[in-house]
Amino acid sequence: MYFDIADPSFSVQSEQVRMARDESWYAETNYGVAVLRYEETRLLLRHPKLRQGSARWPAHHGITSGPFADWWANWVLNKEGEEHHRLRRLMNPAFSRRLIDGLVPRFQALAAELVDGFAEPGRCEFMSEFASPYAARVIAIMLGLPEEEWPVLARDSATIGLAMGVTLREDLPRIEAALDSLYGYVDEAVERRRSDPRDDFVTRIMRAQRDEDRLTGAELRDSLVLLVFGGYDTTRNQLGLAMQTFLDHPDQWRLLAERPELGPAAVEEVMRVNPTVTWVTREALEDFTFQGLDIAEGTTLHLFTEASGTDPRAVPDGRFDITAERPPHFGFGGGAHHCLGHFVARSDMSEALPLLARRMRDPRPGGASRWLPRSGNTGPVELPVAFTPTEEKETP
Numbered sequence: 001m002y003f004d005i006a007d008p009s010f011s012v013q014s015e016q017v018r019m020a021r022d023e024s025w026y027a028e029t030n031y032g033v034a035v036l037r038y039e040e041t042r043l044l045l046r047h048p049k050l051r052q053g054s055a056r057w058p059a060h061h062g063i064t065s066g067p068f069a070d071w072w073a074n075w076v077l078n079k080e081g082e083e084h085h086r087l088r089r090l091m092n093p094a095f096s097r098r099l100i101d102g103l104v105p106r107f108q109a110l111a112a113e114l115v116d117g118f119a120e121p122g123r124c125e126f127m128s129e130f131a132s133p134y135a136a137r138v139i140a141i142m143l144g145l146p147e148e149e150w151p152v153l154a155r156d157s158a159t160i161g162l163a164m165g166v167t168l169r170e171d172l173p174r175i176e177a178a179l180d181s182l183y184g185y186v187d188e189a190v191e192r193r194r195s196d197p198r199d200d201f202v203t204r205i206m207r208a209q210r211d212e213d214r215l216t217g218a219e220l221r222d223s224l225v226l227l228v229f230g231g232y233d234t235t236r237n238q239l240g241l242a243m244q245t246f247l248d249h250p251d252q253w254r255l256l257a258e259r260p261e262l263g264p265a266a267v268e269e270v271m272r273v274n275p276t277v278t279w280v281t282r283e284a285l286e287d288f289t290f291q292g293l294d295i296a297e298g299t300t301l302h303l304f305t306e307a308s309g310t311d312p313r314a315v316p317d318g319r320f321d322i323t324a325e326r327p328p329h330f331g332f333g334g335g336a337h338h339c340l341g342h343f344v345a346r347s348d349m350s351e352a353l354p355l356l357a358r359r360m361r362d363p364r365p366g367g368a369s370r371w372l373p374r375s376g377n378t379g380p381v382e383l384p385v386a387f388t389p390t391e392e393k394e395t396p
Contacts, residue, residue: 001027003034005302006166011374012278012306021307026293031060032300033293034279038314038327040291041303045280045334049288051080052337053281053300060300061169067176068163074222077337084337090215091223091340094205100343106141107351110134115359123366126243126383127236130356132158135235138348139228142201143189156181157232164233164377179225186224201227227341235345237276237372237379238331242266242353244380245274247365249320253357256322260354266322267349271331272309273320276379279304280333305330360387 001020004010011017020027021036028034032053035041044050055078058069072078076087114134118124136150136157145153159178162171193202205223208215215223246253256266279302286297295301309329312318332339339345366384 003027003029005029005031005034005375008166008373008375012304012378013374017304017307021311025291029302032302033295035301035303036307036311038308038311041280041305041308041330042334044282044290044301044303045330047282047290049285050282050301051285052078053283053302054078056283056300057281058163058168063169063172066172067179068172071179071222071225072163074218075226076223076340077226086213087215087219087223088340090208090213091205094201094208095340095343096204097343099199099201099204100347103141104347104351107138107348108355110137110141111352111355112359115356122389123384123386124360125366126385127240127380128382131236131239131243131383134239134348134352135232138235138344139231142231142344143186143224143228144192144198144200144202145185145189149185152181153185153228154232154236156185157229158236160229161233161237161377165373166376167373182225182228183221186221186228189224190220230339231341231344233377234276235348237377238267238271238345239349239352240380240383241274241276241378242270242349243356243363243383243385244369245270245320246357247363247385250362252320252322253363254361256354257357257361260358262322263350263354264346266353267346268329269320269322269324269326272315272326272329273306275305275309275329275331276377277331277333278306278375278378280330303330359390360385361390363387 001016001023003016017036025037025040026033026035035044055073058064058072063069076084076091079087111134114130118129124130132154133150136154137147139153140147140150156178159174160182162168163175168175189202190206193200193206197203202224205215206220246256256262282301282303284295284297284299284301288295308314309331310318314327332342363385364387366386369383370381372378372381
């Protein structure tokens with residue numbers, strides 16, 4: 001089976017992908033090999049002869065120099081070996097569970113405020129009225145930026161998010177302009193904390209140090225811009241995909257409203273069946289053979305996260321069930337390159353979804369939706385939702 005994954009009409013959730021998964025654990029693509037099954041994905045994420053594959057994503061589109069290419073190359077995600085371990089060691093303390101847990105009341109109050117502010121009772125455009133402001137203001141809270149400036153953070157982060165899709169080359173001028181804008185915001189955040197240090201994320205990452213080692217100024221700036229972009233883009237898209245998923249499973253939405261403690265499980269189950277990161281990439285460091293397939297040095301492997309998460313070999317019942325025990329999904333990657341910010345994403349979505357389920361009863365499509373391509377990083381662009389509002393506003 002062969003997939004043209006550069007085609008914007010290609011979908012990782014298509015019947016074509018399901019048929020290919022039934023026939024084999026892999027398929028050929030114009031970008032390399034697509035891995036379609038759970039067990040093979042699990043093994044390859046940690047395979048010693050593979051490195052992180054996204055480093056070559058710009059080169060796939062003929063982009064080898066410039067501000068975007070430089071920033072992309074400097075991501076901790078795209079570093080390997082000791083340099084990768086060094087950056088993770090320095091950055092990990094800033095992502096502590098204690099610090100994130102301390103922000104939970106702010107996340108709860110923010111979610112309630114946004115639902116209270118819907119322009120019309122009983123309907124909303126979910127992406128612009130909830131998912132975007134929620135994701136952007138969470139980032140502003142973490143960085144100590146004025147929350148009222150969330151529209152700029154959202155606009156620039158969404159523009160940079162285009163880099164994760166198959167139209168990267170044509171979007172490059174807009175992406176680089178947005179990148180320059182976000183550098184200005186993180187520089188402002190750093191200057192603010194230099195004069196007024198606090199026990200918060202920015203201060204912690206500025207003070208990141210192990211023995212005599214610490215982040216350079218460029219590493220600090222690049223890491224903070226990555227946090228803004230990654231934290232916003234992933235959370236916004238994943239919230240939209242969660243709403244879409246629950247629109248198709250109203251019984252599970254009612255259950256979540258009745259049992260808000262299922263919020264963390266709901267996040268995991270949504271990311272299993274409908275992840276915004278539709279593939280995780282690896283690159284072969286040398287020639288090797290895996291389960292009968294000869295893989296040449298330099299080959300890129302795209303590990304399809306939705307196909308692996310819904311693989312009947314791993315989840316035989318095939319149901320969407322927020323109470324069921326499931327094997328770990330790969331929406332945050334895996335192995336040495338597991339997402340640094342997963343605690344943040346899990347925490348803010350775990351608080352938002354149960355509150356939405358209580359406040360937006362019986363949700364249903366409220367009009368035509370618009371979508372990013374169902375490949376790369378995906379999600380709704382517009383998602384109108386109608387619902388039955390609760391009669392009284394809640395205070396978390």
